[in-house]
Amino acid sequence: MAGRSQSGSRGAAPAPDGKQLPPAVVSRLTVYLRALNSFLADGVDRVSSDALAEASGVSSATLRKDLSQLGSYGTRGVGYEVENLRQHLSVALGLTRDWRVAIVGAGNLGRALARYGGFGTRGFDVVALLDTDPQIIGNEIGWLRISDAANLEAVFQRTRANMAVLALPASVAQAVCDRVVAAGVRSILSFAPTILQVPPGVTLRKVDMATELQILAYHAQRGEAGGETGASSDPDPTYDAAPHSGGQPA
Amino acid sequence: MAGRSQSGSRGAAPAPDGKQLPPAVVSRLTVYLRALNSFLADGVDRVSSDALAEASGVSSATLRKDLSQLGSYGTRGVGYEVENLRQHLSVALGLTRDWRVAIVGAGNLGRALARYGGFGTRGFDVVALLDTDPQIIGNEIGWLRISDAANLEAVFQRTRANMAVLALPASVAQAVCDRVVAAGVRSILSFAPTILQVPPGVTLRKVDMATELQILAYHAQRGEAGGETGASSDPDPTYDAAPHSGGQPA
DNA sequence: GACTGTGAACGGTTTCACAGCG
DNA sequence: CGCTGTGAAACCGTTCACAGTC
Numbered sequence: 001m002a003g004r005s006q007s008g009s010r011g012a013a014p015a016p017d018g019k020q021l022p023p024a025v026v027s028r029l030t031v032y033l034r035a036l037n038s039f040l041a042d043g044v045d046r047v048s049s050d051a052l053a054e055a056s057g058v059s060s061a062t063l064r065k066d067l068s069q070l071g072s073y074g075t076r077g078v079g080y081e082v083e084n085l086r087q088h089l090s091v092a093l094g095l096t097r098d099w100r101v102a103i104v105g106a107g108n109l110g111r112a113l114a115r116y117g118g119f120g121t122r123g124f125d126v127v128a129l130l131d132t133d134p135q136i137i138g139n140e141i142g143w144l145r146i147s148d149a150a151n152l153e154a155v156f157q158r159t160r161a162n163m164a165v166l167a168l169p170a171s172v173a174q175a176v177c178d179r180v181v182a183a184g185v186r187s188i189l190s191f192a193p194t195i196l197q198v199p200p201g202v203t204l205r206k207v208d209m210a211t212e213l214q215i216l217a218y219h220a221q222r223g224e225a226g227g228e229t230g231a232s233s234d235p236d237p238t239y240d241a242a243p244h245s246g247g248q249p250a
Numbered sequence: 251m252a253g254r255s256q257s258g259s260r261g262a263a264p265a266p267d268g269k270q271l272p273p274a275v276v277s278r279l280t281v282y283l284r285a286l287n288s289f290l291a292d293g294v295d296r297v298s299s300d301a302l303a304e305a306s307g308v309s310s311a312t313l314r315k316d317l318s319q320l321g322s323y324g325t326r327g328v329g330y331e332v333e334n335l336r337q338h339l340s341v342a343l344g345l346t347r348d349w350r351v352a353i354v355g356a357g358n359l360g361r362a363l364a365r366y367g368g369f370g371t372r373g374f375d376v377v378a379l380l381d382t383d384p385q386i387i388g389n390e391i392g393w394l395r396i397s398d399a400a401n402l403e404a405v406f407q408r409t410r411a412n413m414a415v416l417a418l419p420a421s422v423a424q425a426v427c428d429r430v431v432a433a434g435v436r437s438i439l440s441f442a443p444t445i446l447q448v449p450p451g452v453t454l455r456k457v458d459m460a461t462e463l464q465i466l467a468y469h470a471q472r473g474e475a476g477g478e479t480g481a482s483s484d485p486d487p488t489y490d491a492a493p494h495s496g497g498q499p500a
Numbered sequence: 501g502a503c504t505g506t507g508a509a510c511g512g513t514t515t516c517a518c519a520g521c522g
Numbered sequence: 523c524g525c526t527g528t529g530a531a532a533c534c535g536t537t538c539a540c541a542g543t544c
Contacts, residue, residue: 024535030464034443048503057445061537068505076504076543093464094471112362124463163466187466193284195307203469205462212455213374214280214343216413216437219453221344274513311515318527326526327522
């Protein structure tokens with residue numbers, strides 16, 4: 001099973017510029033980054049942990065603890081410099097280099113994503129849009145032309161795509177995912193409503209509206225408010241260290 | 251906090267009705283449900299915790315613990331009956347009643363979601379699609395005609411929408427969200443890349459592609475694979491769509 | 501004095517190991 | 523015996539409270 005949990009020295013003490021950030025922290029860093037951009041746009045150049053936490057929808061204790069894992073980039077008695085902190089977060093998240101994203105699947109969602117100009121955040125360039133439907137191959141969507149997914153490997157190589165977004169039906173998702181992995185991509189964001197298996201060394205994240213709606217249904221049904229602020233908790237680590245494992249037979 | 255006294259005695263199962271399920275469990279139940287549907291489609295009618303866990307990307311211990319929170323629906327030495335378990339999960343998640351979803355924002359994403367036939371899972375009907383752009387109000391998308399968001403309250407009342415999906419730019423998200431809440435909706439799924447504030451009693455879930463890509467960037471940057479099995483983590487969820495649940499290759 | 505950085509307590513989640521039942 | 527159901531242990535993440543610094 002878990003072959004990679006060997007960390008040698010006790011990981012209890014979070015090495016300052018050490019390495020591995022906890023998943024929960026990484027995901028919040030992206031929120032802080034967004035909040036900082038917002039502050040910057042408003043001409044604010046210093047924030048307290050309280051103000052930034054409020055804007056990010058977390059507690060100030062959590063925020064300070066998160067930031068302290070990166071190092072000490074604040075000034076006691078004053079706060080954080082927005083631009084400075086933003087820079088550090090960008091570095092920590094790996095946003096200093098450009099990422100070339102290929103969108104596989106040009107259905108409703110794939111096309112919507114391709115047309116989404118800002119594409120979430122700068123630093124991510126959509127370099128390809130692929131599909132298997134002969135009727136739409138060649139069509140222009142936004143700045144792109146739909147490529148034939150049959151040439152997936154060639155397209156990925158030519159565009160040097162290093163990230164893939166899967167906007168596919170569940171039925172073909174695993175097969176396409178395998179090809180994407182074989183093409184050398186190690187970062188995949190899947191919108192397919194299915195569990196996908198990827199080999200170790202590949203990071204897969206899954207985004208799923210059906211799950212979200214069902215979770216909402218659960219809360220609504222019992223008249224319970226889970227999260228009031230933007231951040232409801234929804235953990236789901238799943239360190240499934242078993243790399244092999246018989247695929248799903250049927 | 252007010253304590254919820256828990257009858258810790260054994261024997262009597264923890265009332266399936268009165269109990270609040272941990273967030274992590276709820277989110278996994280949706281995954282199990284999907285896996286069960288898949289098994290059912292393949293004609294399988296009994297599964298062991300091991301098999302279901304494998305198909306769901308979790309450990310069998312976790313799966314059994316999760317299911318045991320709902321009651322004892324398995325047979326020792328045998329496993330679970332697929333159809334039976336599916337029924338129980340549906341009930342637990344509140345999927346026995348229909349949910350009427352209004353999509354606010356008919357931009358690229360809103361339209362893609364509206365056209366998404368299967369809409370993730372049955373039980374969710376899209377009853378309205380709204381926007382403020384006069385140029386597209388009245389257009390037909392899928393089975394719907396785009397309504398004028400100026401009449402949001404009236405549209406929500408007429409369609410008796412009890413869930414809302416926000417597919418809006420960040421700049422107007424909070425204002426629209428406030429109106430949606432004022433209109434009586436207590437379950438909201440936001441795709442807007444912004445922190446939203448909602449009053450207690452309203453459940454808000456957020457889905458954000460920018461966050462997902464940045465998390466991928468973090469892992470890619472340090473050559474580290476986080477999770478193999480795709481599963482949303484933390485306070486930052488989803489997005490989704492994909493053509494049909496049928497076999498349509500995209 | 502104000503606010504950051506952080507050890508320590510706390511609460512939730514996963515894993516383990518085995519008891520209980522077909 | 524096989525497999526589910528479950529206390530107990532191990533683990534992880536958040537909150538608290540205060541020490542440290544400007």
